[in-house]
Amino acid sequence: MFYYLKGVLQHKSPGLVLVEVRGVGYKVNLPLSSYETLPEEGKEVKIYTYVHLYEDKISLYGFLNEEERDFFLLLISVSKIGPKTALRILSKNSLFEFKKAIKEGSLSTLTNVSGIGKKTAQRLILELSGKIVLEEKVKSVEETLMEDALSGLISLGYTHKEARGAVEQALSSCKDKTDLAQLIKEALRYI
Numbered sequence: 001m002f003y004y005l006k007g008v009l010q011h012k013s014p015g016l017v018l019v020e021v022r023g024v025g026y027k028v029n030l031p032l033s034s035y036e037t038l039p040e041e042g043k044e045v046k047i048y049t050y051v052h053l054y055e056d057k058i059s060l061y062g063f064l065n066e067e068e069r070d071f072f073l074l075l076i077s078v079s080k081i082g083p084k085t086a087l088r089i090l091s092k093n094s095l096f097e098f099k100k101a102i103k104e105g106s107l108s109t110l111t112n113v114s115g116i117g118k119k120t121a122q123r124l125i126l127e128l129s130g131k132i133v134l135e136e137k138v139k140s141v142e143e144t145l146m147e148d149a150l151s152g153l154i155s156l157g158y159t160h161k162e163a164r165g166a167v168e169q170a171l172s173s174c175k176d177k178t179d180l181a182q183l184i185k186e187a188l189r190y191i
Helices: 066-076 083-092 095-104 107-111 118-128 141-155 160-173 180-189
Strands: 004-013 016-021 024-029 044-054 057-063
Touching: 004 024, 016 044, 044 066, 057 066, 057 083, 066 083, 066 095, 066 118, 083 095, 095 107, 095 118, 107 118, 141 160, 141 180, 160 180
Parallel strands: 024 057
Antiparallel strands: 004 016, 004 044, 016 024, 044 057
C-alpha cells in the first residue's frame, strides 16, 4: 500500500514516531534500532513502511532502510510471528547478529527476545535458515588504510573532521596507497 513516507518528523519516542506528510500525520511503529538514528524533530525523514491490516485495526510499521523492512517481512512470513514480535526481534539485535544467530542455530540469542521461546526459536531457524544470506563486508585495502590513518591522526589530537579531510586529500595525492606511515605524513601537510 505505502512503500515509504517522506515528510517532517513531528514527534519521536522509543518505538513510535509521528511523520507529517503534506498535512497528514502518520503514526508509525518502529524498532528501537531505528529510533536511535532518527534525525531531530522538525527535520525531514524517509521511512520505509509496512501496513498491517487485522480485523478492524490498521497499523503502520516503519524502518529507516529497505533491508530492515524486507527482513521484517521475512520474519512475519514465519508462522506464529506477528508484526509486534518481529519488531521486538529487530529492536533487540542488529540485523547481522540476528541473521548470524539463524545461520548458526543459536537458540540462546533468539530466546533473549521477549516472546520468543525455544519452540519459536527452532521454528525461526527451520523456516529462515535457507532464506538468509550473511553478507560480510570485505573492506578494501584503501578503506582499511584510511581508517588506520584516521585513528592515527585522531590519537595525535586532531578532530575527526580535520583528520578525515586531510586523509582524503592525502589519498588523492599519495603515490603509494599501501604505506600507512607515508599516508599519515602526507595527511599532516593538509592539516
